[in-house]
Amino acid sequence: xxxxxxxxxxxxxxxxxxxxxxxxxxxxxxxxxxxxxxxxxxxxxxxxxxxxxxxxxxxxxxxxxxxxxxxxxxxxxxxxxxxxxxxxxxxxxxxxxxxxxxxxxxxxxxxxxxxxxxxxxxxxxxxxxxxxxxxxxxxxxxxxxxxxxxxxxxxxxxxxxxxxxxxxxxxxxxxxxxxxxxxxxxxxxxxxxxxxxxxxxxxx
Amino acid sequence: xxxxxxxxxxxxxxxxxxxxxxxxxxxxxxxxxxxxxxxxxxxxxxxxxxxxxxxxxxxxxxxxxxxxxxxxxxxxxxxxxxxxxxxxxxxxxxxxxxxxxxxxxxxxxxxxxxxxxxxxxxxxxxxxxxxxxxxxxxxxxxxxxxxxxxxxxxxxxxxxxxxxxxxxxxxxxxxxxxxxxxxxxxxxxxxxxxxxxxxxxxxxxxxxxxxxxxxxxxxxxxxxxxxxxxxxxxxxxxxxxxxxxxxxxxxxxxxxxxxxxxxxxxxxxxxxxxxxxxxxxxxxxxxxxxxxxxxxxxxxxxxxxxxxxxxxx
Numbered sequence: 001x002x003x004x005x006x007x008x009x010x011x012x013x014x015x016x017x018x019x020x021x022x023x024x025x026x027x028x029x030x031x032x033x034x035x036x037x038x039x040x041x042x043x044x045x046x047x048x049x050x051x052x053x054x055x056x057x058x059x060x061x062x063x064x065x066x067x068x069x070x071x072x073x074x075x076x077x078x079x080x081x082x083x084x085x086x087x088x089x090x091x092x093x094x095x096x097x098x099x100x101x102x103x104x105x106x107x108x109x110x111x112x113x114x115x116x117x118x119x120x121x122x123x124x125x126x127x128x129x130x131x132x133x134x135x136x137x138x139x140x141x142x143x144x145x146x147x148x149x150x151x152x153x154x155x156x157x158x159x160x161x162x163x164x165x166x167x168x169x170x171x172x173x174x175x176x177x178x179x180x181x182x183x184x185x186x187x188x189x190x191x192x193x194x195x196x197x198x199x200x201x202x203x204x
Numbered sequence: 205x206x207x208x209x210x211x212x213x214x215x216x217x218x219x220x221x222x223x224x225x226x227x228x229x230x231x232x233x234x235x236x237x238x239x240x241x242x243x244x245x246x247x248x249x250x251x252x253x254x255x256x257x258x259x260x261x262x263x264x265x266x267x268x269x270x271x272x273x274x275x276x277x278x279x280x281x282x283x284x285x286x287x288x289x290x291x292x293x294x295x296x297x298x299x300x301x302x303x304x305x306x307x308x309x310x311x312x313x314x315x316x317x318x319x320x321x322x323x324x325x326x327x328x329x330x331x332x333x334x335x336x337x338x339x340x341x342x343x344x345x346x347x348x349x350x351x352x353x354x355x356x357x358x359x360x361x362x363x364x365x366x367x368x369x370x371x372x373x374x375x376x377x378x379x380x381x382x383x384x385x386x387x388x389x390x391x392x393x394x395x396x397x398x399x400x401x402x403x404x405x406x407x408x409x410x411x412x413x414x415x416x417x418x419x420x421x422x423x424x425x426x427x428x429x430x431x432x433x434x435x436x437x438x439x440x441x442x443x444x445x446x447x448x449x450x451x452x453x454x455x456x457x458x459x460x461x462x463x464x465x466x467x468x469x470x471x472x473x474x475x476x477x478x479x480x481x482x483x484x485x486x487x488x489x490x491x492x493x494x495x496x497x498x499x500x501x502x503x504x505x506x507x508x509x510x511x512x513x514x515x516x517x
Contacts, residue, residue, distance in 0.1 A: 012350055038382050039354025082353045082380055085303045113466040124268075128302060128376075129252025151353065154379030155302070157251045157408050159447075162454035162462035184382045187456035 008059035034189035037199035078139040084131035095119030208402030214275035240402040247413035250423030314344025333366035353380035444506035
């Protein structure tokens with residue numbers, strides 16, 4: 001499988017300077033690509049485009065040469081966000097949010113140390129680190145082929161960080177999943193990635 | 205010299221309802237004491253969900269309504285009552301919140317920073333504050349949704365440091381920032397501390413903490429388990445508690461090794477050492493004792509019966 005971005009250009013307001021200009025990137029299954037750039041250069045924006053949340057003004061996102069939007073059901077490209085508290089419905093119990101698109105494998109909850117009791121609680125009652133583990137479980141559906149990790153571990157303690165990355169790497173290996181890893185932590189990128197790219201990519 | 209902030213025997217409970225009207229009390233922070241002197245940066249590190257943010261919120265008196273706080277919080281030697289903190293927060297005592305959701309989504313950055321003030325002096329002050337963190341005048345015209353994660357962080361930090369605070373409580377201010385920017389921000393915290401402010405710096409980044417802080421306090425399951433000097437983190441042999449050692453070994457550059465298991469949930473704490481479930485040097489005595497005291501040890505403090513024992517690797 002291959003996830004490809006071809007010549008993506010995107011700006012948030014019409015007529016303003018694009019955040020991304022003519023960006024191309026491809027990730028094959030089993031590859032773990034690190035992405036780094038200073039703050040405000042469009043790392044999250046690129047993830048949003050790759051996961052299909054936003055439509056680029058120019059360029060295309062292809063999964064196995066088919067446009068991403070043609071895939072039905074839960075999107076095979078899932079994104080995990082920098083701020084878990086912003087991507088869960090504050091008025092739903094976490095169990096309901098988790099089952100949004102179908103049941104979640106019990107093994108996943110065990111591996112991520114998600115307590116049964118948490119599912120009965122509201123997002124405001126969990127710490128940032130607890131919520132993020134929960135967001136991971138939600139994104140790792142059986143149909144997920146690519147995972148976009150947008151600075152997913154900076155809010156976790158170091159032991160939990162290491163646990164989660166070991167789990168994710170194993171899971172990616174087992175399923176032949178491709179990862180895009182956004183982080184400011186060079187040591188982390190070196191540990192988990194097979195190659196590292198820096199924005200803006202030098203265009204050929 | 206009097207500490208800027210002195211916390212004595214702080215405990216925080218939450219009252220929760222489960223199954224109808226059955227009430228249950230959950231203790232999330234137990235018997236916590238902490239002092240910050242003028243000119244000091246004290247870093248608080250520790251497990252996710254160990255109560256670091258709750259500590260910050262209890263100082264500012266912004267805990268949820270179902271919480272119950274015991275113990276004393278003193279600011280400048282006088283008790284910090286709800287009336288007093290209401291007067292001081294936002295000017296003398298400021299919080300850099302952890303979540304970017306603390307920004308008002310319906311207000312432009314500039315307007316919410318200035319809190320309604322329109323005089324040229326205030327405008328100038330905030331322009332300088334934003335500028336210090338690499339954000340230009342155009343940022344003031346943006347809404348929070350137009351900011352990147354790192355920019356939102358910098359806006360919150362600018363907001364806190366534009367007033368001249370005497371106590372800054374920064375709840376994980378650096379995620380989403382590149383090393384250069386994070387270093388600049390902490391350098392500025394250091395400057396404020398050197399001018400006499402006290403800083404409580406909550407973080408997971410031990411490397412940053414050991415660079416900028418004077419002391420590092422490590423939390424686990426709602427308790428202080430170690431107080432160390434910042435320089436102790438240069439060498440794992442200087443660290444006292446097995447959990448602090450585990451944090452050190454989990455750093456990507458020190459092996460990236462996780463210990464198994466997780467921190468016990470507040471409702472499921474047993475007597476004895478709370479870290480027992482993850483500790484590789486745990487002995488029977490650690491489980492049999494009612495509580496493990498926090499005691500002075502080797503220039504710091506530790507809550508462990510057998511500190512500095514190897515076997516974590």
